[in-house]
Amino acid sequence: MKQCGTALEKLVKIGIALSSVRDLNKLLDIIVTQARELANCDAGSLYIKEGDSLKFVVSQNDTLAKKLGESQQAEPFKPFNIPISNKSLSGYVANNGIIVNIPDAYRIPQGAEYHFDKSFDQRSGYRTCSMIQLPMKDNEGGIIGVLQLINAMDPAGQVIPFGRGDEELLLSMASQAAVAIKNAKLNDDIREAHLDTIFRLGIAAEYRDKETGNHIRRMSHYSAIIAEKMGMSPDKVELIRLSSPMHDIGKVGIPDGILLKPGRLTPDERVIMESHTTIGAGILKDSNIPLLQLSLKIALSHHEKWDGTGYPDKVNGEDIPIEGRIVALADVFDALSNKRVYKAAMTIEETMGIIKDGSGTHFDPVVVSAFEKGMDGVMEIYQKYKEI
Ligand code: C2E
Ligand code: SIN
Ligand code: SIN
Ligand code: FE
Ligand code: FE
Numbered sequence: 362m363k364q365c366g367t368a369l370e371k372l373v374k375i376g377i378a379l380s381s382v383r384d385l386n387k388l389l390d391i392i393v394t395q396a397r398e399l400a401n402c403d404a405g406s407l408y409i410k411e412g413d414s415l416k417f418v419v420s421q422n423d424t425l426a427k428k429l430g431e432s433q434q435a436e437p438f439k440p441f442n443i444p445i446s447n448k449s450l451s452g453y454v455a456n457n458g459i460i461v462n463i464p465d466a467y468r469i470p471q472g473a474e475y476h477f478d479k480s481f482d483q484r485s486g487y488r489t490c491s492m493i494q495l496p497m498k499d500n501e502g503g504i505i506g507v508l509q510l511i512n513a514m515d516p517a518g519q520v521i522p523f524g525r526g527d528e529e530l531l532l533s534m535a536s537q538a539a540v541a542i543k544n545a546k547l548n549d550d551i552r553e554a555h556l557d558t559i560f561r562l563g564i565a566a567e568y569r570d571k572e573t574g575n576h577i578r579r580m581s582h583y584s585a586i587i588a589e590k591m592g593m594s595p596d597k598v599e600l601i602r603l604s605s606p607m608h609d610i611g612k613v614g615i616p617d618g619i620l621l622k623p624g625r626l627t628p629d630e631r632v633i634m635e636s637h638t639t640i641g642a643g644i645l646k647d648s649n650i651p652l653l654q655l656s657l658k659i660a661l662s663h664h665e666k667w668d669g670t671g672y673p674d675k676v677n678g679e680d681i682p683i684e685g686r687i688v689a690l691a692d693v694f695d696a697l698s699n700k701r702v703y704k705a706a707m708t709i710e711e712t713m714g715i716i717k718d719g720s721g722t723h724f725d726p727v728v729v730s731a732f733e734k735g736m737d738g739v740m741e742i743y744q745k746y747k748e749i
Pocket of ligand 1: 619620621624625626634664692693696697702703704
């Protein structure tokens with residue numbers, strides 16, 4: 362009874378731990394680690410169902426990890442897909458939704474449909490002995506994947522078969538893991554849809570004066586390069602990469618006659634054009650999503666200038682949000698080095714001449730020098746997303 366109580370407690374703890382992990386890859390890793398602890402075994406892997414195949418996504422093996430640690434030649438793990446068929450063990454488990462528990466993988470009962478693939482052992486020198494494979498069923502009974510545990514050990518470290526008594530416990534754990542994976546995938550999908558929408562909104566803003574979203578792509582990467590060269594954290598760099606595409610979203614509110622005018626704007630037209638900053642802020646206001654809050658800051662401040670002669674608020678110096686100062690440079694660099702309805706493209710040399718001239722007047726000198734440090738990356742993006 363005591364044993365059972367601790368196991369159930371462990372299971373509850375695992376459930377709570379799994380439901381709090383949002384990152385899918387991290388989650389998959391934790392599932393295998395927890396399952397191995399629960400079953401006290403040497404190795405474990407995870408297969409995720411993807412259409413008609415199983416994707417081998419996690420592989421943990423204490424014995425091989427120790428060996429590799431000593432020889433310092435860790436072979437990088439590569440995910441691969443295998444078709445779901447009854448011939449492979451994991452395919453059989455996924456197809457039939459049942460547990461396979463075998464004391465010795467090299468002595469599979471006569472007449473079994475599946476067979477054990479020895480190629481991994483042959484390559485690595487490992488000896489797979491006891492093995493249990495569990496279907497991971499979500500709350501609706503759908504198979505999400507297969508959990509594979511290898512070489513259970515007794516307290517003395519001797520390999521033993523997986524106990525029949527452990528099956529139910531491990532199956533419960535596998536189901537909890539399946540639900541957690543399903544939720545994490547949903548999160549991933551929502552996040553992707555969210556980013557895609559944001560990116561498309563940015564394109565919508567530029568759609569009328571450009572054929573492609575390449576301006577958005579380039580300036581968003583330029584902004585990220587500057588942020589990185591300024592020493593910002595990877596998270597912050599990504600936040601800037603993803604929030605900068607909406608800097609000109611307010612252009613959706615500018616009439617065609619002005620936005621698409623082939624020649625120079627009159628002072629009155631110029632006033633209307635400049636309102637794209639405040640229109641953008643209006644579109645983005647009152648959001649509680651940090652990414653959109655930063656997009657608003659950028660939309661509002663990307664035409665402010667270091668010396669206070671920009672618009673709409675004539676803010677100067679460090680009172681301009683740093684993200685706005687970064688995007689200001691990325692935006693102008695891209696505007697100058699490409700063709701616009703109202704102007705021809707300049708060369709990179711001419712463009713850099715204007716940028717450097719503007720250091721300390723239009724642009725924050727620190728931002729300019731970060732941009733110069735990132736010039737290799739900038740040129741890569743410039744070439745990769747060149748207008749044809
Ligand atoms: P944009 O085309 O994306 O340009 C962004 C910024 O790049 C401009 O902000 C300006 O600071 C810089 N820039 C662009 N072309 C030149 C140039 O030939 N020389 C220099 N020194 N800087 C340049 P700005 O001026 O506030 O303009 C904001 C937006 O207003 C522009 O975005 C564009 O959509 C529109 N716009 C500006 N001037 C004209 C114009 O003469 N005709 C038309 N049709 N649109 C204009
Ligand atoms: C995408 O481009 O599809 C994702 C959004 C982004 O990278 O800005
Ligand atoms: C894009 O290039 O898809 C937009 C910028 C980004 O990758 O975040
Ligand atoms: Fe703008
Ligand atoms: Fe722009």
